[in-house]
Amino acid sequence: MWFLGAVLGAVLAAQVHSELWIVGALLGGLSGWSVGSRARHRAEERFRVIDERLQRLEATLQRLEQAAPASAAASSAGTGAAIARDARPRAAAVPAVSVTLPEVDAAAVDAATKVLPEATAPMTPQSPSPSHVRQEPAPPRQEASPVWERLLRGNPVARVGVVILFFGVAFLLKYTYQHVQVPIELRLTAVALLAVVLLAIGWRLRVSREAYALVLQGGGVGVLYLTIFGALRLFGVLAAGPAFVLLLAVVALSAALAVLQDSLALAMLGAAGGFLAPILASSGGGSHVALFCYYAVLDAGILVIAWFQAWRLLNLLGFAFTFAIATFWGVLDYRPEQYASSQFFLILFFLMYVAIPVLFLRREAGRFERRLDGTLVFGVPLISFGLQVGLVHEFPYGSAWSALALGAFYLLLARTLWARRSAAQPLLVEAFLALGVVFTTLVIPLAFDGRWTSAAWALEGAAMVWVGARQRRLPARLFGTLLQFAAGFFFSQDAVVPAGEWPLLNSGCLGSVLLAVAGLFSAWLLESRRDDLLRRERCLIGLLFGWGVAWWVGAGLHEIDRWLPYAWQSNATLGFCTISCLAFAALERRLRWRLARYPAFALLPSMILLALTMVFQTAHPFAYLGYVAWPLAFAAQLFLLYRHEAAGQAWLEWQHAAALWLLAAVGAWEMAWTIDRLVAGRAVWALIAWPLVPGALLLLLAWRGERLRWPTGAHLATYLVKGGTPLILFVAAWFVVSNLLSDGDPGPLPYVPLLNPLDLAQAGVLLVAGTWYWEVRRLALRPVAALPPSLAWTVAAAAAFLWANGILLRSLHHWGGVPWQLAAIVRSDLVQAALSLFWTLLALATMVLATRRAQRVPWLAGAGLMAVVVGKLFLVDLSNAGTIERIVSFVGVGVLMLVIGYLAPAPPKGGSS
Numbered sequence: 059m060w061f062l063g064a065v066l067g068a069v070l071a072a073q074v075h076s077e078l079w080i081v082g083a084l085l086g087g088l089s090g091w092s093v094g095s096r097a098r099h100r101a102e103e104r105f106r107v108i109d110e111r112l113q114r115l116e117a118t119l120q121r122l123e124q125a126a127p128a129s130a131a132a133s134s135a136g137t138g139a140a141i142a143r144d145a146r147p148r149a150a151a152v153p154a155v156s157v158t159l160p161e162v163d164a165a166a167v168d169a170a171t172k173v174l175p176e177a178t179a180p181m182t183p184q185s186p187s188p189s190h191v192r193q194e195p196a197p198p199r200q201e202a203s204p205v206w207e208r209l210l211r212g213n214p215v216a217r218v219g220v221v222i223l224f225f226g227v228a229f230l231l232k233y234t235y236q237h238v239q240v241p242i243e244l245r246l247t248a249v250a251l252l253a254v255v256l257l258a259i260g261w262r263l264r265v266s267r268e269a270y271a272l273v274l275q276g277g278g279v280g281v282l283y284l285t286i287f288g289a290l291r292l293f294g295v296l297a298a299g300p301a302f303v304l305l306l307a308v309v310a311l312s313a314a315l316a317v318l319q320d321s322l323a324l325a326m327l328g329a330a331g332g333f334l335a336p337i338l339a340s341s342g343g344g345s346h347v348a349l350f351c352y353y354a355v356l357d358a359g360i361l362v363i364a365w366f367q368a369w370r371l372l373n374l375l376g377f378a379f380t381f382a383i384a385t386f387w388g389v390l391d392y393r394p395e396q397y398a399s400s401q402f403f404l405i406l407f408f409l410m411y412v413a414i415p416v417l418f419l420r421r422e423a424g425r426f427e428r429r430l431d432g433t434l435v436f437g438v439p440l441i442s443f444g445l446q447v448g449l450v451h452e453f454p455y456g457s458a459w460s461a462l463a464l465g466a467f468y469l470l471l472a473r474t475l476w477a478r479r480s481a482a483q484p485l486l487v488e489a490f491l492a493l494g495v496v497f498t499t500l501v502i503p504l505a506f507d508g509r510w511t512s513a514a515w516a517l518e519g520a521a522m523v524w525v526g527a528r529q530r531r532l533p534a535r536l537f538g539t540l541l542q543f544a545a546g547f548f549f550s551q552d553a554v555v556p557a558g559e560w561p562l563l564n565s566g567c568l569g570s571v572l573l574a575v576a577g578l579f580s581a582w583l584l585e586s587r588r589d590d591l592l593r594r595e596r597c598l599i600g601l602l603f604g605w606g607v608a609w610w611v612g613a614g615l616h617e618i619d620r621w622l623p624y625a626w627q628s629n630a631t632l633g634f635c636t637i638s639c640l641a642f643a644a645l646e647r648r649l650r651w652r653l654a655r656y657p658a659f660a661l662l663p664s665m666i667l668l669a670l671t672m673v674f675q676t677a678h679p680f681a682y683l684g685y686v687a688w689p690l691a692f693a694a695q696l697f698l699l700y701r702h703e704a705a706g707q708a709w710l711e712w713q714h715a716a717a718l719w720l721l722a723a724v725g726a727w728e729m730a731w732t733i734d735r736l737v738a739g740r741a742v743w744a745l746i747a748w749p750l751v752p753g754a755l756l757l758l759l760a761w762r763g764e765r766l767r768w769p770t771g772a773h774l775a776t777y778l779v780k781g782g783t784p785l786i787l788f789v790a791a792w793f794v795v796s797n798l799l800s801d802g803d804p805g806p807l808p809y810v811p812l813l814n815p816l817d818l819a820q821a822g823v824l825l826v827a828g829t830w831y832w833e834v835r836r837l838a839l840r841p842v843a844a845l846p847p848s849l850a851w852t853v854a855a856a857a858a859f860l861w862a863n864g865i866l867l868r869s870l871h872h873w874g875g876v877p878w879q880l881a882a883i884v885r886s887d888l889v890q891a892a893l894s895l896f897w898t899l900l901a902l903a904t905m906v907l908a909t910r911r912a913q914r915v916p917w918l919a920g921a922g923l924m925a926v927v928v929g930k931l932f933l934v935d936l937s938n939a940g941t942i943e944r945i946v947s948f949v950g951v952g953v954l955m956l957v958i959g960y961l962a963p964a965p966p967k968g969g970s971s
Contacts, residue, residue: 461504466498513545523539535595629688759830908920
């Protein structure tokens with residue numbers, strides 16, 4: 059059928075004009091398909107009705123069979139017998155009713171359906187109760203598509219004919235204008251009379267031939283549109299004022315006819331004719347104002363019809379024609395000087411087609427709970443905004459202001475509809491709210507760079523996470539999380555783009571802060587609703603938290619690196635870390651947020667790392683406002699430890715100890731730089747400064763640590779053992795290194811043994827170590843207190859021996875002129891002789907004292923030292939025995955050994971160690 063229609067349409071159209079055969083083929087094919095579809099639809103409808111009636115007939119007979127035994131049991135015996143006699147032949151006749159589908163006539167089925175209940179009425183004294191009758195479910199009815207139901211209703215052949223007539227009239231007007239010398243007024247009057255005749259005939263036949271009448275009326279309305287617009291634009295016989303009055307009258311007439319007769323087809327035919335009229339009658343010139351005023355009148359008619367009828371197809375038809383023609387005109391003919399009028403019409407059309415879905419929903423709300431004209435709701439703003447961007451592309455930030463105005467309009471509209479819930483469904487409110495949020499979000503990428511766009515997306519992702527958490531929707535939470543990660547990715551792609559000329563107040567910093575806030579807010583929200591999350595989803599909490607912290611830290615470090623000189627960056631970073639950790643501590647306490655504790659306690663590791671980097675950047679830690687940053691950092695660390703004071707947390711104990719180590723290191727570094735600067739770079743003065751701060755801290759802990767309530771009193775073992783042991787090892791290492799490497803030059807002061815700065819500092823180190831060890835032993839603090847006392851005495855004796863030798867060597871260097879070099883010291887006869895005599899005296903004193911106190915181990919130590927001296931004399935000094943120093947050493951050592959033999963002839967037996 060469609061093929062035949064296409065061929066006939068092509069042939070007829072070719073007779074009018076050779077180039078119109080394609081249009082004719084399309085129209086003919088559509089007409090043929092419409093007629094064929096209608097025929098098939100009517101045949102299917104006929105068989106469906108027959109099948110439904112047969113099913114109802116069989117269901118009725120089945121209910122009668124089931125009701126007969128129940129009625130017989132409830133009635134008397136005589137009545138039951140009579141009923142049984144009447145029922146037997148009836149039951150026997152039941153199978154004979156079944157017929158085949160082709161032999162059943164519709165009229166016979168209707169008659170049987172009506173007669174059957176009347177025939178069975180005398181048989182049953184009482185109608186069965188509803189509880190005994192089983193209701194058979196009606197078979198599902200296959201509804202035709204509403205669109206095709208409306209299109210194929212009535213007379214499709216007449217519809218096609220009136221469309222062809224419409225095109226023919228249009229072509230006739232153009233042909234007569236070009237070839238026939240008849241007054242144009244007469245021609246237009248004739249065409250208008252033809253339209254009036256079609257309207258009159260259609261109105262006359264509206265009752266007897268409804269479908270045919272509607273087609274004629276639609277054709278008449280379309281011809282009137284064409285005639286008036288041709289008189290205005292093509293021929294110029296009508297002024298603009300009277301022409302638009304006539305057009306308004308035609309619009310009102312078509313709308314009234316469509317509403318009065320409840321005819322969507324009439325409304326669509328009239329609207330289509332009205333929209334096509336200027337296109338068909340156009341000669342390529344004219345004013346766009348006249349064209350859009352004409353379309354505004356047509357759209358106003360559609361808007362009025364929407365107040366009375368919920369005809370979605372009519373609304374879509376007007377929307378498609380209006381915005382399609384406006385788009386083509388904008389692409390082909392728009393000029394910047396036409397901006398004002400174009401902007402007016404765009405706003406007018408936009409407002410009209412925003413109002414139509416609201417009216418549509420108002421009409422449909424009672425019948426369809428969740429009906430929404432999505433094409434107009436979402437299509438109108440998208441197409442309108444695209445046209446608006448084309449209009450304002452020459453204005454600075456024109457697109458951004460347009461998006462802002464559009465977003466504000468939809469948000470206000472959603473608020474208004476929500477306040478009047480009886481006039482709108484929540485679904486439409488949600489749609490307008492979503493459009494408002496989308497267009498408001500578009501303001502940022504249109505007005506700012508990509509960083510602001512990414513930041514806005516991150517905030518929108520956080521909002522999606524919030525909605526998903528509140529409504530317990532997993533897809534919303536996952537989408538919000540992925541949107542934040544995507545925003546961070548695109549944000550990083552713009553790293554090379556200039557961010558602004560102000561510190562902190564630039565897109566790079568503020569964008570990173572917004573990304574951080576979005577991630578942290580999402581993490582806190584999911585943590586607070588942890589029980590509502592899936593088990594696998596809980597890993598997102600830590601992931602989002604780390605994401606937010608990373609963006610926060612990255613924002614601060616990037617600003618410091620960008621705006622501050624290299625030398626100032628370490629202390630500025632220290633200040634930033636201090637403030638950040640205090641902020642996280644406040645969040646942890648105020649929000650009861652467990653995860654915020656971890657970045658709060660990252661202050662101490664940050665301080666340690668920054669102290670290590672400062673070694674390569676600055677001469678001392680208090681440079682470049684370090685005297686402000688470091689005290690504040692240590693105060694903040696102490697505050698954090700006090701705020702999170704809790705028993706049984708080992709990592710907090712290590713935080714106390716590590717803070718003590720860092721304080722000693724930074725203090726020693728600053729003290730060494732200060733003293734070295736004051737004495738103009740003398741080596742010994744800078745050297746003796748290193749143990750001052752650690753020694754002072756150890757001494758303070760040993761003397762006053764127990765008396766301070768917090769922190770040392772509450773964590774005495776931590777400060778004395780965990781914190782004090784590394785400090786003791788440090789000062790011990792300093793003690794050994796200074797004795798071996800430093801000559802103790804106190805310049806500008808003269809060198810005096812035991813009274814020079816180095817010897818005094820070493821004596822102080824020994825005093826501090828002894829005091830610390832005594833306090834730890836007194837308090838029985840393990841594991842130091844568990845060491846045997848003999849080990850401590852051995853270490854003390856070794857330290858005293860090293861110190862005494864250092865004093866001797868430094869004295870020989872300053873007073874004997876021996877160079878402070880290892881090779882010179884080894885080859886010096888004076889040094890060798892002095893060492894032999896000094897070690898012999900030490901051995902003598904040790905053995906004598908051990909004999910008097912009956913201590914075996916010290917005596918053996920002295921004897922061992924004496925053996926070393928003897929071996930040294932015969933292995934080293936004997937080679938140069940001719941020098942006076944070697945002779946003195948031999949004689950002296952021999953005399954002292956005789957004294958030792960007299961005073962301590964043998965080691966004590968059974969003595970203590």
